[in-house]
Amino acid sequence: MSTTLSVASAKPRHKRVLPGFGLSLGSSLFFISLILLLPMTGLVMQTSNMGWSEYWYVITDERVVASYKVTIWAAVIASVFNGLFGLLLAWVLVRYEFPGKRILDALVDLPFALPTAVAGITLATLYAENGWYGQLLAELGIKVAYTPLGIVVAMSFTSIPFVVRTVQPVLEELAPEEEEAGITLGASDWSVFRRIILPSLWPALVTGVALSFTRSLGEFGAVIFVAGNMPYISEITSLMIFVRLQEFDFPAASAIASVVLIASLILLFAINIWQARYLKRLHGR
Amino acid sequence: MASGQRHQQRVGDSPAVKYTLIGLTLVMTAVLLVVPLISIFQQAFVDGLAVYWDSLGDPDTLHAIGLTLFVALLTVPINLVFGVLLAWSVTRFEFPGRKLLMTLMDIPFAVSPVVAGLLYLLLYGNNGWIGAWLFEHDLQLMFAWPGIVMVTVFVTCPFVARELIPLMQQQGREDEEAAVILGASGWQLFCRVTLPNIKWALLYGVILTNARAVGEFGAVSVVSGNIRGETNTLPLHIQLLYEDYQATAAFASASLLAVIALITLIFKAFIEWRQERAHKAESTH
Amino acid sequence: MSIRLENISKTFGQFQALSPLSLNIDEGEMIGLLGPSGSGKTTLLRIIAGLEGADSGRIQFGERDVTNLHVRDRHVGFVFQNYALFRHMTVADNVAFGLEVMDAKQRPNKSEIQQRVKHLLEMVQLGHLANRYPSQLSGGQKQRIALARALATKPDVLLLDEPFGALDAKVRKELRRWLRSLHDEIGFTSVFVTHDQEEALELSDRVVVMSNGHIEQVDEPAQLYAQPNSRFVFDFLGNVNVFDGKLEQSRLNNEQAWISAPSSDVPLTNGQLYIRSHELALHTDATAVANLPLRVVAVNPIGPEVRVELEPHEWQSEQIWEADLSHADYARNPVKRGEIVFAEPKNAYFFREGSQQAPEQVAWDNASTPAKVK
């Protein structure tokens, strides 16, 4: 004990080289506490009003559980689709020159800017059986609006920018040499893509897909207009929260919200850690 | 003698692959993003231009536009400052909990906007512990513009930081260290060395923040109180018009939002174009 | 596999990176591409590999015209300047890559591949690192792995872009030697890029000196060193002192200083004498051969020879002069900083003023110097 003390006292006080550590960290923490964490206490207090068994009862209600399944499935499909389409978009935007590229690039952010309700109404208009797409799809015997498929469409629409915008910069930074090395070794384009480029993109792609997934889990405005909201079939968890709110049951609403929130945070945190490991292997730091 | 032959060098550069991918992307973008956009305008103009202008000229609509811009005007600078401070602290310093801070920053992506609104309501509403105090002191945060600004700040706060962090990480601290050694104070350092290096990313973050702030629906709807001509933002107003069997007016407002979005996005494209040109000019002389 | 380049040229936008150039490389040769930064070395190497397309010209590998052949089918080994190892694969997977992506027909089976990788890793003396990731290797180790990977598919041609550029002097030397012996053992044709004169001279069978997108000279190292055919090559190859003189009374004069016409070929014009730093003797007085007063600015007695830096005294030179003396010579006349000494050339190259021709080699019969070089 005394040795550690003496060492500590012998240690020179080193001022941080770059200015603003206290200011930037302090105000960041303050801001995060005020804007992000403090409101969370509301959630915690609401749920802590209920006992554990009641909490469990609320979050495992049959219909709520069904909504988890619907939501998760739809979000999985939507984010996987976004993974593929987002990768394609990012690839085309980074690798090729063609007229209209800038417009395409700008369009990617559109779903961020459009109010979700507008998106939902518009999608419902398009995909309803008398809509532009609905008519075509009806001929193929596919129904989108008012089915779980509609949920998928709405979710992927609102969250596509996440994938594109996380993959794009990494793809831009990718050094051509690794690719060239692969080609000189005789690999086909496909092998090079699959075995060399894709592994370098994994961290970004997975992050993008995860963000897209968590956003989809929470999506409400866009989904309810196209979902049909049939019990057990196309009710999403956000709707369950909404229902609890309509019933003035704040604790129950908070409880269900907390499930989604915790799941999302765990996912994001796990991915952060996985990504750090993966990147460490890649960059050795 | 063969002359002018070109080899494909990078993966996917062969014309067949290239044009297939570009084609596929354009088609999918058209289907998933462009047609919904067009459909908004189609529904806005379905009753003719006169009706369109009329519905935009409605005093409540004008007020909603004004309020929306006002909220964005407050939100953007707040998040700009916060984003820069947060990015500065996590990229320029090592401290325990850095990773956690970066995960916390993503909370708004993981929280459904409706839940976000709810969180604020639970805290600052009359039944919340802060809200009760506010009520006693006759301070109206919720159901007034401050509440709207607060939740909008919440929902949009990751955008600036998320744009800056990767860039600042990649640029490293050396430029700043050099400036400190040369005797620059914190403020000089930031304005003269850091800012010029990050200005484009910063601007992009601002544009995204703005786009999202203007379009936010779910969270705002919870805390707004929907008072016509007072706390109705444009997205809420659209919803209200729509609920009120005024679809055309609703879509006229929606198209206005889409136009705002497009203008900001085109502005962004313009900035990028300028940036590329500046970059080229710097490296070829 | 021999390589034959004919009239290869390349422009990037407006910029002519390679003027039409031709080059023949024999089977089993090791060729060094030497030149300053931006002279087009990498571009030429990439064109040979097929990573870049030439604007004009023809490339043959042996009898085969490969001009329009895709990189993938040229079957060359390429070692990138910064190694370009696949970061997400282990060392073994990196080396195995070329084998694993072969056509199903040609591809060795799993155990054969393993065997082969093991053999290659042992060849580069890194068998124990098979399961490491590239980020866990030192520069020299990475370099060897990059080589093993390039050699895995048994290419006939090995191309290397500044293979030792990023390494410590010591490691560099070791690897250089090792590459040479590997080359001699396996017998592939290799072309490597460098901007280090010593490396090019030591490692190559023939050196291609490039500047500004064209080839200045192609020769064996000794020949190149003995008979550089342009000022550029001379300048680039090593420590050289330039005496800019006007012909007067069979002497080359520069203000107070002069050098007498050498006994052999009498230079008949104004021009420049290029004198290598180790072909300069230092005396306390002017000699019959030369009157080159110089002030000693630095003496560095460390290493195999003593390096003396000199500043022209009462005459003009663009650069500082340098003399490399043997320790024995230095011991005989231990010059001090600040002293004025008189230099005497033993051997030199004469560039006639205004002429672009190769220099003439000239020599003096100086009594005061020991046995003359060749």
Added chain:
Amino acid sequence: MSIRLENISKTFGQFQALSPLSLNIDEGEMIGLLGPSGSGKTTLLRIIAGLEGADSGRIQFGERDVTNLHVRDRHVGFVFQNYALFRHMTVADNVAFGLEVMDAKQRPNKSEIQQRVKHLLEMVQLGHLANRYPSQLSGGQKQRIALARALATKPDVLLLDEPFGALDAKVRKELRRWLRSLHDEIGFTSVFVTHDQEEALELSDRVVVMSNGHIEQVDEPAQLYAQPNSRFVFDFLGNVNVFDGKLEQSRLNNEQAWISAPSSDVPLTNGQLYIRSHELALHTDATAVANLPLRVVAVNPIGPEVRVELEPHEWQSEQIWEADLSHADYARNPVKRGEIVFAEPKNAYFFREGSQQAPEQVAWDNASTPAKVK
């Protein structure tokens, strides 16, 4: 300004990057920090600058204790390895930066700053590039600008991290000279980091050799070269051949080969003889001094001396041997590749087996060699 380091140590997490070390640097000295990659050179330099905090110890600049002083107030010039020029500023603005951010009280006025920048740019011979951006400069030019920027505020101490690391051999040499003369002219105290032995020896007043976070030796170049006090320094400094011998009958034996005890200090134990490559003569037969049969594997006659690579014949050595002969010596006995020759040391350093002490310098009176080095 003199610099005094006392018991400086530094750990990164678990890793001890610097063991407690002390160092005194005199005013106006130019010190080279030399060591292999990862030995802690950059860390030490950054601690001196104040960019990194030491875990323990004290730093003094002249009489002032600066241990807890912020970088900004230490008033040092620092040149980063990759220059860290401000990309968005012109060359002139880069150089002016340090002046423009001064306190209003001290800050020179606009025209003075302009004047000063002009002067600095002329000093680094780049006055004509004032309006360029860093991305439009070559590496050497960037380096000079970085120097001008660091010198603008007239620091008393100039710190440089591998100042020439990224440059061509030729440019490197030029800049090195130029830096030295600048240093002599202006008279600041400077510390530079390098892993290039030649650079350290040529440029520094004293060299600090580092390994694994501690200082191996601090000495003037000549002294360091003449009396390396450890195997590490020896190995690191240059081409050296190691003979591992067992003492028997006043000879050091290694299988068939032997070296007789030198006339001066007789080594009394087993141990290793370190022989520099230019202190080795080659003969056609064994001499009285030594019987070291070696097979010639390569001869490189280019440059100031002829380099011969040799492989032990019927005895063991971990590395290939190397002999640097003068062209004269080589002409006397022109060895060929594949031939067996006998080496004879003129001078060597003896490390006793198991001992960590400095080596003893030993010499033989070989009749066959010319004047012995000191």
Added chain:
Amino acid sequence: ADQTILNTSYDIARELFASYNPVFQKHWEEKTGQTVEIKQSHAGSSKQARSILQGLPADVVTFNQVTDVQILADRGKLVAEDWKQKLPNNSSPYYSTTAFLVRKGNPKNIHDWGDLAKEDVGLVFPNPKTSGNGRYTFLAALGYAQDQFGKDNTEAQNGFLKTFLANVAVFDTGGRGATTTFVERGIGDVLITFESEVNNIRQQYGVDDYEVVVPKTSILAEFPVAVVERNAKKNGTLDVSTEYLSYLYSEESQRLLASFNYRVHNDVVKAEVADRFPEVKLLTVEEIAGGWPQAMQNIFANGKQLDQLQRR
């Protein structure tokens, strides 16, 4: 304006109050010489109640849900305990009932609740879980079933209700969504919503394309109003707020309300518009479920009758 009040109302009442407010303003000025400004807030009435509980400074509420007013009394003491007694007709100045909108020519031949449980009939009405409108619909169907199969024959009742619920094509969260689904997306054969809405929709979307069917039995849907006393007192608007609501009972106002297809109590007006409102046997919530609290608890609460009926 001398005074400002905030009327917090349900989402589809915008035009109604846009018409009523000038009428009242005139009345108030005549009566007191003061001007009054009326601000309107519209959203789902449960959401509105929630907002008021959390601090939305509403002076009066004009809802389409008794429970939503009651909660203001129960939870926040914002509304007088006896608010129902403060104004005539349970403080409900107008009322409506649940009716059907069918497509032109009534192709599925829908005339009463019983027809809705036929095979091959697609229903559209809002989700009882999220919408008061939907709750009325369900209670009306329950009332019909009780009438039809006897109050105690729960098995038959449930059988009917199960099929009825199974026939739902889309459950929108609110009345407006359901309307859009039925009219614009062309989904379902019957839209079930308030009679007032049904008529509005028909007028809006084409008198020829749709037909209104009013079943023989249905439910009494009250549109309760109340002064949010705590806020009104704080804002000093108690008088004007009270008058704002009372004046809804005036003949002038009742006529106005009737023009929005609501049923009203004023006898004069009633006679004037009798032809537009067919005779229906109106059951009250009390009769069907014993009252709103019981209905919420036994039918709509989590896991109760509705959930059980919808269970797969």
